Each structure stands twice: as C-alpha cells, then as structure tokens.
Amino acid sequence: MLTTLEQHRSKISENIGILRRTLDTFPRVRLGHLPTPLEPMDRLSEELNGPRFWVKRDDCTGLSSGGNKTRKLEFLIADALEKNATCVITQGATQSNHARQTAAAAAKVGLGCHILLEDRTGYNSEEYNLNGNVLLDQLHGATISKRNGGADMAAEMEVLASQLLSDGETPYIIPGGGSNTTGALGYVVCAAELEEQASENNVEIDALVHATGSSGTQAGLVAGLCSLESDIHLLGIGVRAPQEKQEKMVHDLAMATTDFLGNGVSVPRDVVRANCNYVGEGYGLPTEQMINALKMLAQLEGLLFDPVYSGKGLAGLIDLTRQGYFDGMQNVVFLHTGGSAALFGYPNIFGLPGYN
Numbered sequence: 001m002l003t004t005l006e007q008h009r010s011k012i013s014e015n016i017g018i019l020r021r022t023l024d025t026f027p028r029v030r031l032g033h034l035p036t037p038l039e040p041m042d043r044l045s046e047e048l049n050g051p052r053f054w055v056k057r058d059d060c061t062g063l064s065s066g067g068n069k070t071r072k073l074e075f076l077i078a079d080a081l082e083k084n085a086t087c088v089i090t091q092g093a094t095q096s097n098h099a100r101q102t103a104a105a106a107a108k109v110g111l112g113c114h115i116l117l118e119d120r121t122g123y124n125s126e127e128y129n130l131n132g133n134v135l136l137d138q139l140h141g142a143t144i145s146k147r148n149g150g151a152d153m154a155a156e157m158e159v160l161a162s163q164l165l166s167d168g169e170t171p172y173i174i175p176g177g178g179s180n181t182t183g184a185l186g187y188v189v190c191a192a193e194l195e196e197q198a199s200e201n202n203v204e205i206d207a208l209v210h211a212t213g214s215s216g217t218q219a220g221l222v223a224g225l226c227s228l229e230s231d232i233h234l235l236g237i238g239v240r241a242p243q244e245k246q247e248k249m250v251h252d253l254a255m256a257t258t259d260f261l262g263n264g265v266s267v268p269r270d271v272v273r274a275n276c277n278y279v280g281e282g283y284g285l286p287t288e289q290m291i292n293a294l295k296m297l298a299q300l301e302g303l304l305f306d307p308v309y310s311g312k313g314l315a316g317l318i319d320l321t322r323q324g325y326f327d328g329m330q331n332v333v334f335l336h337t338g339g340s341a342a343l344f345g346y347p348n349i350f351g352l353p354g355y356n
C-alpha cells in the first residue's frame, strides 16, 4: 500500500513529466545554469525560531551575475531568433536587473540590444546612475537611453522600434521584466524544477516566498504549480503596486500562461497571493526593514540580496515569520531572484562607515 504522501509524490512526478514534454515544444535557448541549487538556511531558521528555511538560488543562474530574468530570457530570446530579429529592445528602472540580463543574453546570441531606462526614484547620485547594473548594461554593449519617471515606457519602446525598423533593423520588443506569456514559461520550468528537488531531497515544501514586481515570475510559478497539482503555498511580496492590482496582474498573466501552454489547466483566483505591505514609500526606495533583512542574511548566511526586490521580499519573509504566518509549516523556501549587482548603485543606504 502506498501512503498518501507517496501517492501525492507519484502524481506530482507524473505531472512533471507531462509538463516538461509540453515545455519542450516551445523554442528555448539555454542561457542559465539550471537547475539552480536548493540550499538550507539553518542559521536563519535558528535565529527566527521558525520553520526550516531554504533558499532556491536563482541568483546563481550564471548569466552576467545571475537573477530571475535569465529563465524568462531563455524563451524570449529564442522567440526573437525564430522571428529573425536583429536586435532586442527592452525597458526598466535605472538599476534594472532585467535590462542587465537582457543585454548579456543578447550579447551571447549576437543580437543588438537597446535599453530604455526610466528614472523611477529621482536619485541623482553617480553610483545610482552609472554603477551597478548600468555599468554592466554598457559592458555588454547595449545602448542605453534614459526617460523621465512616469513616461509611457511601452510607447517609448514602440517609437524606438519604428526608428530601428527604418534603419533596416528587425527589432524584437521584450516587455519590462520580460513579463508576458513567453517569459513566464521560464518560471513554469522553475516550478517543475523545485518539485523535482523536493522529491530528490525528500522535503515536503510547505511554502514558497519571493519578491513580485512585473509579475512574470509569480505568474509562471502559479501556472506551473497549478499544472502540477502542487499544494505548495505560494506568496509574492510586492515591491511596487498595491495588493489588488498586483494580484490581478499575476492572475491575468497566469491564466494567459496556461492558455499559452495549452494544457487546459485553470488558475483559481485564490492561489494568487501578494502581500504588498513591504513596499515602503515606493519602488526602488529603501526601507528600514529591507536594510535590516539584507544585513541579517549577509551576516547569517553569507548571501547577498538587493535593495529593490529580494531585500524587500526578505523583509516580508522575516516579518511574516515573526507574526506567525508560517506557524505549523515545516519547510519554507525563499526564491532568491538575484539583483545583488544593484547594491553598487546604493552603497550609502546601509549606514556603513565611510559611505554617506
């Protein structure tokens, strides 16, 4: 007789096979070091007296210092190549990790890369505007051009695309954060990968927590976990939009992603959860909780997080643990979406001696 747990695992593993075969029908270029490691964070678990914490190391995807956009770009860049693009266009905030990984991915396959950077913070320091991701964008050979905060970035990309077209280029537009159905496939892959690692390591993952912004990461995970009939409790920690808007964005994209997969899986509204209480004053603006969380993990686990996304996600993880959100759960995974390159754009927010 199989136990219920064994039955559950065997159902999931059958579903992983089906999902992998579906994913194999989409064009994909290999850009990332996958699977990324799943590692325990035992000193954090002890410090918080909480469940056992694990970190899924999507900061180690390998491409230009790594991060979550690499998984999305495996599908987006493949689509650009299928469509005979000569260059890609994308947009983000000044310290966009997405822009940096797109610049690297384009370089690797020999496409041109044009990046539009929106000034969402109004910071005028040299580090913010030239160091960190901005330095790396340029090292990868991307052209960057800046736009004021609040600009209609999608429209700006269209304008640039028509200029490039008239110059004889074939541009391919990648939306901000790589968040469309094609990009979200990268996180459908991640959902399958995580369930495989849970089986291999013999851990029952109760919850998965991560920073959510342009929504493709969470939407892909939701679409993947629903396709697998997984019962992992997924929670996004918002970094920009209020809860209702964030959850709607994720739900809409998750539904569009299962449609795109064509597997007939429906996405119940209540599996989309975003907690947007850790945004602070706004996107890219530091909070005290983020700073404390980031320092705590740097010093307890030797891990680097970023001020805009993963640091705020962690602030949520830590605070919610203290509030008892994970009570009764045994294994909680934090998806490390990367971003540490942005630290060099924000050297003076930590109150460290010598920086001001």
Ligand SMILES: *Cc1c(COP(=O)(O)O)cnc(C)c1O
Pocket: 067, 068, 069, 097, 098, 177, 179, 211, 212, 213, 214, 215, 216, 217, 218, 306, 309, 310, 337, 338, 339
């Ligand atoms: C883009 C990004 C996120 C958010 O992912 P979305 O798919 O945009 O929701 C989280 N963490 C880091 C470091 C990022 O660069």
